Amino acid sequence: MPKARLTREQIAERAALELPDGAYVNLGWGIPNLIAAYVPSQVTVYFHSENGILGMGPRAKPGEEDFDLVDAMKVPVTLLPGGSYFSQDDAHVMTRGGHLDICILGGLQVSEHGDLANWRIPGAKGAGGIGGAMDISVGAQKLIVTMEHTAKDGSPKIVKTCSYPLTAIDCVDTIITDLAVIDVTPEGLVLREVAPGFTPEEVQKFTEPKLRYSTNVPAMRLQPR
Amino acid sequence: MTSKEKVYPTIDAAVADIPDGATIMFGGFGGAGFPNNLIQALARQGARNLSVISNNCGTGEGELGLLFKNRQIRRVVAAFPGPGAKYFQEQFDAGEIELELVPQGILCERMRAFGAGIPAFFSPVGVGTEIASGKEERVIRGKRYILEQALGADYAFIRAYRADHMGNLIYHKAARNFNPIMATAAKFTIAEVEEIVGTGKLDPEAIITPSIFVDRIVQAEGKRYA
Numbered sequence A: 001m002p003k004a005r006l007t008r009e010q011i012a013e014r015a016a017l018e019l020p021d022g023a024y025v026n027l028g029w030g031i032p033n034l035i036a037a038y039v040p041s042q043v044t045v046y047f048h049s050e051n052g053i054l055g056m057g058p059r060a061k062p063g064e065e066d067f068d069l070v071d072a073m074k075v076p077v078t079l080l081p082g083g084s085y086f087s088q089d090d091a092h093v094m095t096r097g098g099h100l101d102i103c104i105l106g107g108l109q110v111s112e113h114g115d116l117a118n119w120r121i122p123g124a125k126g127a128g129g130i131g132g133a134m135d136i137s138v139g140a141q142k143l144i145v146t147m148e149h150t151a152k153d154g155s156p157k158i159v160k161t162c163s164y165p166l167t168a169i170d171c172v173d174t175i176i177t178d179l180a181v182i183d184v185t186p187e188g189l190v191l192r193e194v195a196p197g198f199t200p201e202e203v204q205k206f207t208e209p210k211l212r213y214s215t216n217v218p219a220m221r222l223q224p225r
Numbered sequence B: 001m002t003s004k005e006k007v008y009p010t011i012d013a014a015v016a017d018i019p020d021g022a023t024i025m026f027g028g029f030g031g032a033g034f035p036n037n038l039i040q041a042l043a044r045q046g047a048r049n050l051s052v053i054s055n056n057c058g059t060g061e062g063e064l065g066l067l068f069k070n071r072q073i074r075r076v077v078a079a080f081p082g083p084g085a086k087y088f089q090e091q092f093d094a095g096e097i098e099l100e101l102v103p104q105g106i107l108c109e110r111m112r113a114f115g116a117g118i119p120a121f122f123s124p125v126g127v128g129t130e131i132a133s134g135k136e137e138r139v140i141r142g143k144r145y146i147l148e149q150a151l152g153a154d155y156a157f158i159r160a161y162r163a164d165h166m167g168n169l170i171y172h173k174a175a176r177n178f179n180p181i182m183a184t185a186a187k188f189t190i191a192e193v194e195e196i197v198g199t200g201k202l203d204p205e206a207i208i209t210p211s212i213f214v215d216r217i218v219q220a221e222g223k224r225y226a
Helices: A007-017 A031-038 A088-096 A133-139 A202-206 B011-015 B036-045 B065-069 B086-095 B104-115 B179-185
Strands: A024-027 A046-049 A051-058 A077-085 A102-106 A107-113 A142-146 A172-178 A180-184 A188-195 B023-026 B051-052 B074-077 B096-102 B119-124 B137-140 B143-149 B155-164 B187-196 B216-219
Touching: A007 A142, A007 A172, A024 A031, A031 A107, A031 A142, A031 B051, A046 A088, A046 B187, A051 B155, A088 A133, A102 A133, A133 B104, A142 B137, A188 A202, B011 B036, B011 B187, B011 B216, B023 B179, B036 B065, B036 B155, B065 B086, B104 B119, B104 B179, B155 B179, B179 B187
Parallel strands: A024 A046, A024 A102, A102 A142, A142 A172, B023 B051, B023 B155, B051 B074, B074 B096, B155 B187, B187 B216
Antiparallel strands: A046 A051, A051 A077, A172 A180, A180 A188, B119 B143, B137 B143
8 A cells, every 4th residue: 555645735835834934925727726834933925816806815715705806716716904906917927937936836837947737638539728828937036836646557757858738948946746845946846745654766666867966855844733 | 188988878889890800808717707797788789700818718608608609709819718618619629729828927018018018028938848839948147048929809808896987997805806918908998897086086096996997887786796
């Protein structure tokens, strides 16, 4: 029986620890969308939505929804004190212009050079859709990708070269998966943390490019409960 | 000086002259800020062979879905057609509709450039991806950029919260989204609004779209959301 990897919620929980106090943050679809629930209580961050919201608050309570106030996934949300509304072009002045401190997106593949593919699986039916992912990837001061370490068929999602259509090149700073925290550096991929119960050698087996790591790689930090 | 009356008596009158083959921008994102009254009027009016510019391609029969269902659309420029865009996806898979997929922020910026009289601009978005295919690439101060063309239209169909009789507009929360940009990038901008007030009744500091960008105003009647 294979060892238990982290759940999607635990990946989100670990990713939330990367958010510094005061940061302006955009969260993408998938696992990133779970992260807001795990922001540590001593940290204040300001969420950006590409449809023109800064200072976005939690999901609206049932019965209190305003469908003119939705996030990029169409979910009715709220606005925190100090929040603001603006047009979609100003929202992307913020993304592309490098004004967001941290953006966290889902991924289909990340290459050892930090290239990201996250918008279309080759051969999939339908037209696909880019949305704001390309603008966000190019402009983020720091781009974190959260995803499962391997695809459903067991193949690595961290690869030497992406075979899926690219979102942006040379854009990813850190990858957080159900097995590891990995930094993309000019010298290559550096294994910063491994999931509890896993060894660096085991993580390497699920990763196509070579990982660099020291003799003592700590376990992934999860928040005290 | 006499001023042209911009307030139209009915939704149908506001779209009566849209010709076959027109290029039309549609505001809206995530269900908010769609000109659903104008879309339904255009479905009744029946113009065909349309080119549309919109973030997405409708949800079921809602929003632009109705115009796809009626097969009034031939070509689309969009950032995220959307899994719920049933009629678009069927016609796309059948090869009946032409699609230009554009990163969302670049879609905005191409319209903004058109409205501002900028014919094209260099952008870092999409460098090294399929979006860069066929576009001029240039290195500026050590970084790679691709040339993006300005994007204009014959008409913009937009949704606003409140207008005055001159066509100044304010919006409501995140229903603003693409609407103000599109208003600047079309030859004729048609705004459906929840309320029309007398000229001078809007706070000039709060006006988001100044009247110069708006040609027709009409009172929205039906549902705000599709």
